[in-house]
Amino acid sequence: MNINLDLKKIALKVATPKQLNGYIGYGHVGAAIQTDAGNVYTGVSIDTACSLGFCAEHAAVAEMLKHGECRVKAFVAVDSQGNALPPCGRCRELISQLNKHNRNALVEVQNGVVVSLAQLLPYDWKEHLPNPW
Template sequence: MDTTILKQMARLITNEKQLNEFITYGGVGAALETIDGNIYTGISIDTACSMGFCAEHSAIAEMLKHGEHKIKALVAVDSEGHAVPPCGRCRELISQLSSTNLQTIIEVQDGVQVLLSEILPYDWKKSLSDQW
């Protein structure tokens, strides 16, 4: 899958701004495509005391608001438009939404795409697979 359009959409919303002495936002942008073909975007929020959240979480919240939870592809970019991999917290959230999300295509660096299962290889939920 070509993630070029997702990457472009993420780059368009990435524009870091300082709200006040405690909060900056928009330093990372993310775009995801669901298996139904819908695209959702989100930006990061960074706070002085770690209460913020990642751009991927923001895009996922938007997706969930619209009743979807299965992700086909996801890209996050920094302020220069370079792909950045999702953190462990984001990887785990994506995997908990649906077991099919282990097949989500993620651009982990410019031009390098992998499946979520490749960057979450020792998934603790596999032992619960009959219940999941």
């Protein structure tokens, strides 16, 4: 499996750490999502002193949804040095709930290691419920 290297480069472009004030930093992680339609959406992490921030993948998902898309082909998150980071459980779950086909999305979990989202969610609780799609 392979992720388009451009997707990782796009994520790196937005991973530019900044400190807004003593409580909030952002951009330590950048994410890029490629949809089935071929569009790419990006997001940055927001880190707060009291854990109210959110992940770069969530920001990219919001941008994608704003444009009326929900089917993910591939996604990646990187630190400011361009190293791939695995999505947290919250991000995995969010992307899997957007569309049942997103379980086939490819994600780089560490440099050079690409797996499907289904591999990161081997016992998906949604498989045991009536199909809401």
